[in-house]
Amino acid sequence: MFVNQIAVFLENSKGRLKECASVISNAGVDVVSMSIADTKDFGILRAITRDNAKAMKALKEAGFIVSSNDLIGALVEDRPGGLTEVLSTLDTAGIGIEYMYSFANIDAQNALILLKVDNEQLAIKVLKESGAKLVENKII
Amino acid sequence: MNYFDEKKETMPREELKRLQSERLIETVKKVYENVPTYRAKMDKINLKPEDIKSIDDIVKLPFTEKYDLRNNYPFGMFAVPQSKIVRLHASSGTTGKLTVVGYTKKDIEVWSECCARSLAMTGATNESTVHIAYGYGLFTGGLGMHYGSETLGATAVPVSSGNTARQLMLMKDFGADTLCCTPSYAIYLAEELEKGGENIADYKLKRGVFGAEPWSESMRNQIEHKLKIKAYNIYGLSEISGPGVACECEAQDGMHIFDDYFYPEIVDTDSLQPVSYGMEGELVFTTLAKEGIPLIRYRTRDITTLSLKPCACGRTSIKMGRVFGRSDDMLIIRGVNVFPSQIEAAMLTCEGIEPHYQIIVSRVDNLDTLELQVELSEKVFSDEVKKIEELRMKIQSAIQSGIGVSCKIKLVAPGTMPRSEGKAKRIVDNRNLRD
Incomplete structure (x- = not known):
């Protein structure tokens, strides 16, 4: 039910994202999904790759600050209201979402959403109870 | 007279x-x-x-x-x-x-x-x-x-x-x-x-x-x-x-x-x-x-x-x-005497912060501004913006209460602050007082 991601600190300067992407590609790693959180002074790149450990090692060697952590991965039906159902489940249980991003086209019927929440255990419990399909790294 | x-x-x-x-x-x-x-x-x-x-x-x-x-x-x-x-x-x-x-x-x-x-x-x-x-x-x-x-x-x-x-x-x-x-x-x-x-x-x-x-x-x-x-x-x-x-x-x-x-x-x-x-x-x-x-x-x-x-x-x-x-190395910021050592001491009270920093003093529209650029370390990095912002605010308030002057904090990537063999160049004073 967990999907591992890497997070990279990006100083807000021209070309920094490209440098980061080059390091990952030069390591021969394919990025499958990503999102960037940006503030005035810095950004955080969050990415899921085919080989997080390898990408992390390469980034560290290149001087980037990197961390990795697990996100909840849930399948959402690709139709109007699919996302709302999952979010309602979490909302009803009083769970806050720190951030989320999505991964489209995992198969023909579903999209994958990746969630960072403030109460992981409870989120997994209520999502499972609601019948949501949780996914793991290997599916990706 | x-x-x-x-x-x-x-x-x-x-x-x-x-x-x-x-x-x-x-x-x-x-x-x-x-x-x-x-x-x-x-x-x-x-x-x-x-x-x-x-x-x-x-x-x-x-x-x-x-x-x-x-x-x-x-x-x-x-x-x-x-x-x-x-x-x-x-x-x-x-x-x-x-x-x-x-x-x-x-x-x-x-x-x-x-x-x-x-x-x-x-x-x-x-x-x-x-x-x-x-x-x-x-x-x-x-x-x-x-x-x-x-x-x-x-x-x-x-x-x-x-x-x-x-x-x-x-x-x-x-x-x-x-x-x-x-x-x-x-x-x-x-x-x-x-x-x-x-x-x-x-x-x-x-x-x-x-x-x-x-x-x-x-x-x-x-x-x-x-x-x-x-x-x-x-x-x-x-x-x-x-x-x-x-x-x-x-x-x-x-x-x-x-x-x-x-x-x-x-x-x-x-x-x-x-x-x-x-x-x-x-x-x-x-x-x-x-x-x-x-x-x-x-x-x-x-x-x-x-x-x-x-x-x-x-x-x-x-x-x-x-x-x-x-x-x-004393700085006078908006009339307040500030020593870089005070800024360093205040900054280091925040856990996980290392003394790799630079202090930038400028005069914008005739008002002194103070900016501290400090390297972020892996120890305190988080995938959440909120946590990094919290850290930034924590450093900011530690400095404000330590020196009595507000200071903008900019977190930068490790290795970007200049290092030197002897004394690191900690201060960049962009004010011009000679004309």
């Missing part, structure tokens, strides 16, 4: 020299007898109070440094018993401890007299209303000018710092003709006045006496233009007394040092040997009539020049130029 005390202020140099000699001899005797640090310093070089026979012998005396005050924190340099001390003031130290000074009743009188002379020198009289927007408190600016204004017989408005809208209202309603504050605050007042749709013609302001931070001639021009006043430079430091160690007269050509009370020398920053007048060097002061905490050859760390050129105003004192810089 508008003097506060014409006789003292225009004393012939020869007569002044006799007075300085008398006062130096007495001061040296006093510190040798009452301040263990001075006795030790003099004993070390085999100097006896009797060896000081005139002001010319001053070069034989040892220097006093800020660390002497720190090592004797809080009262170890005082030359009189506590019962004689009527007030304490303090300024930033290089570490968490403040630099503390104590005043006897007479010290307060002399200081007030010097501030009164300063105000009179710029044309203020007992008819004047003096709007004092320096902070009142441990900082000497507010109370110093306040007592000076009262001693002159003017009407003091002890408004202190902050609440600019109220300041402008009071300045207009009370009809202040004299404004005392930092030059950067004067500019800020002028801008706020304009923004509020007010007209400077509705104010009675004639002059401003600005100090507590270095400023330039171009800044003077701006202030004079915006506020339609004459802007005067005043100099002082709490170790010597506070504001009113020197002040510009209406000629606006250098600051008259009240050298009947504070004897100035200018020395080479490396050799500490006196340099001739007109040359840039570090300003050193010996207090000549101070009772509470007399200081011998105190290194101000301010870089300036001295001049004995006769002045159009008829005053006979030595004059000093603008302060161009410092011989240590």
Whole structure:
């Protein structure tokens, strides 16, 4: 039910994202999904790759600050209201979402959403109870 | 000419020299007898109070440094018993401890007299209303000018710092003709006045006496233009007394040092040997009539020049130029003394922060800004923006409470701050004070 991601600190300067992407590609790693959180002074790149450990090692060697952590991965039906159902489940249980991003086209019927929440255990419990399909790294 | 005390202020140099000699001899005797640090310093070089026979012998005396005050924190340099001390003031130290000074009743009188002379020198009289927007408190600016204004017989408005809208209202309603504050605050007042749709013609302001931070001639021009006043430079430091160690007269050509009370020398920053007048060097002061905490050859760390050129105003004192810089790493940010070591100490109270940083000082629209760029480390990195912002705010408030000045924090990637073999370049000061 967990999907591992890497997070990279990006100083807000021209070309920094490209440098980061080059390091990952030069390591021969394919990025499958990503999102960037940006503030005035810095950004955080969050990415899921085919080989997080390898990408992390390469980034560290290149001087980037990197961390990795697990996100909840849930399948959402690709139709109007699919996302709302999952979010309602979490909302009803009083769970806050720190951030989320999505991964489209995992198969023909579903999209994958990746969630960072403030109460992981409870989120997994209520999502499972609601019948949501949780996914793991290997599916990706 | 508008003097506060014409006789003292225009004393012939020869007569002044006799007075300085008398006062130096007495001061040296006093510190040798009452301040263990001075006795030790003099004993070390085999100097006896009797060896000081005139002001010319001053070069034989040892220097006093800020660390002497720190090592004797809080009262170890005082030359009189506590019962004689009527007030304490303090300024930033290089570490968490403040630099503390104590005043006897007479010290307060002399200081007030010097501030009164300063105000009179710029044309203020007992008819004047003096709007004092320096902070009142441990900082000497507010109370110093306040007592000076009262001693002159003017009407003091002890408004202190902050609440600019109220300041402008009071300045207009009370009809202040004299404004005392930092030059950067004067500019800020002028801008706020304009923004509020007010007209400077509705104010009675004639002059401003600005100090507590270095400023330039171009800044003077701006202030004079915006506020339609004459802007005067005043100099002082709490170790010597506070504001009113020197002040510009209406000629606006250098600051008259009240050298009947504070004897100035200018020395080479490396050799500490006196340099001739007109040359840039570090300003050193010996207090000549101070009772509470007399200081011998105190290194101000301010870089300036001295001049004995006769002045159009008829005053006979030595004059000093603008302060161009410092011989240590102290920064003056919006009138507050800040040592990089204080910023570092405050920053390092935040867990996981490493001492890889740089301090950037700029002057934006005539206001000093302080930015700390600090490297983020893996230990404190998070995938959540919220947590990194929390860390940034934590560093910011640690510094704000540590130095009393707000500071923008910019987190940067590791390895981006310059490292060097010896002393890292910690400060980038982009302010230009020479034009």
